[in-house]
Amino acid sequence: MESEHQTMEQFLRWAAELGVSDSIDPSRSHDSCLGYSLSVADFPLAGGRGLGAVRELRKGELVLKVPRSALLTTESMVAKDDNLRDSINLHRSLSSTQILSVCLLYEMSKWKSSFWYPYLVHLPRDYDLLATFGEFEKQALQVEDAVWAAEKAIAKSKSEWKEAVTLMKELDLKPKFQSLHAWNWASSTISSRTLHIPWDSAGCLCPVGDLFNYDAPGDDLNTSEGPETAPQAFSTTNQECWNSAEEAEHVAEAQSERLTDGGFDGDANAYCLYARRNYQLGEQVLLCYGTYTNLELLEYYGFILEENSNDKVFISLETSLYALASSWPKDSLYIHQDGKPSFALVSTLRLWLIPQSQRDKSVMRLVYAGSQISVKNEILVMKWVSEKCRSVLRDLPTSLLEDTVILQDIDKLQDPELRLGQKGVEAFSSEVRAFVDENHLIDGGFSGKINRRMSKWRLSVQWRLRYKRTLADCISYCNEKINHLSGT
Ligand SMILES: C[S@@+](CC[C@H](N)C(=O)[O-])C[C@H]1O[C@@H](n2cnc3c(N)ncnc32)[C@H](O)[C@@H]1O
Secondary structure, three states: OOOHHHHHHHHHHHHHHOOOEOOOOOOOOOOOOOOOOEEEEEEOOOOEEEEEEOOOEOOOOEEEEEEHHHOEOHHHHHHOOHHHHHHHHOOOOOOHHHHHHHHHHHHHHHHHHOOOHHHHOOOOOOOOOHHHOOHHHHHOOOOHHHHHHHHHHHHHHHHHHHHHHHHHHHOOOOHHHHOHHHHHHHHHHHHHHEEEEOOEEEEEEOOOHHHOEEOOOOHHHHHOOOOOOOOOOEOOOOHHHOOOHHHHHHHHHHHHHHOOOEEEEOOOOEEEEEOOOOEOOOOEEEEOOOOOOHHHHHHHOOOOOOOOOOOEEOOOOOHHHHHHHHHOOHHHOOEEOOOOEOHHHHHHHHHHOOOHHHOOHHHHHHHHOOOOOOHHHHHHHHHHHHHHHHHHHHHOOOOHHHHHHHHHHHHHHHOOOOOHHHHOHHHOOHHHHHHHHHOOOOOOOOOHHHHHHHHHHHHHHHHHHHHHHHHHHHHHHHHHHHHHHHHO
């Protein structure tokens, strides 16, 4: 059997033959498409397999070019297969993402005889996106909004699969490629790996280009000197979370200014990816897929970031408060990951906590300018937020501390060196014992399936722990503010 290393070399050679290159010098070796700017490496703490810099890279420098002919799109797959094209033409009511999923499964079913085989062989076998969560992992998210997001993602995948089954049958795919499990794999591949292209909203799979791991957009990008026209690369957008068209437009504008990593270049007829900052030799070169909260990262990509400046914690607010907040969209009322309540949340609360009779013109002016109305009002705001966070934390089934211990227990469970008896199962918390029981871990071994469930469960606990930390940090922030204000 060929090793991962051998097939990776073959893949990079195949990509070079198709014109993929990390160099602008066309005379470079055709043995590999990498080696001049980038190489494939493992980054266990930031995404696993990724691309590292093999020399110093300057911000804005072209680091990878993938010609259109190397991209896996519905168009390029049907162009190589009349049967696929004819069948798809009969099912144009399916969305472009459903069609791309079917094409991908069709190529997978061809396996070694697929033109894309050298690429397909390196696609992950499993994903941790919300749509792939089972009941246990879903409930482990604890927070109502997150559980609901998981339910929605699971239901969406299932209904899209049902709609596409007839086409898969007509294509005579083997039963294992027609299954919901295979569908979840294909749609997770598309959600987490496609890049945006102008001619197909499903995006494209970009050999080698999809090996870049994610970096959240940071402040450094506001002063970007990168190429002017390069748009956001990865195609899943979080636009649906912006509830007004105006705001979505504003966000899109801000993003296109900030995200300069790459895009499809019509003149070059290729996907061009650029360094978003300077990189030292050996550093991982990262790409920004967009601005995502941790819940969105989990939904679309199957991971979370411990430090994510785009993360937001939403807390349920009184209806009368939402009504008052008409000047600010509902989704602007949140707590930043560092614990600071958002500008809109503080402004709305300032107004809400002042008696209606006192809401005159001068007060309104202060509120819209984002200024404090009075020390008394500001203290009330901070007390209200702090108490709200406390009550949310109180109502969740486990505390921050308990979650920290659960994570340690999951690490113990996952440690292949420790046998289950040595792991002290009796001392585990009820949630860990429930997992052990449900998966019959006492009697049986650890199958791949159980390990995959465990990694999803771990992500749920990590997500809710990060959520609780934000609430706890918000309480500290409010208390500090109250102390400061009380001293003035
Ligand atoms: C486009 S792929 C990147 C390459 C991928 N690591 C691979 O081995 O094929 C995106 C996936 O990589 C992983 N990933 C990317 N950035 C990450 C990060 N900063 N932390 C953890 N996982 C990350 C997630 O599984 C995500 O769905």
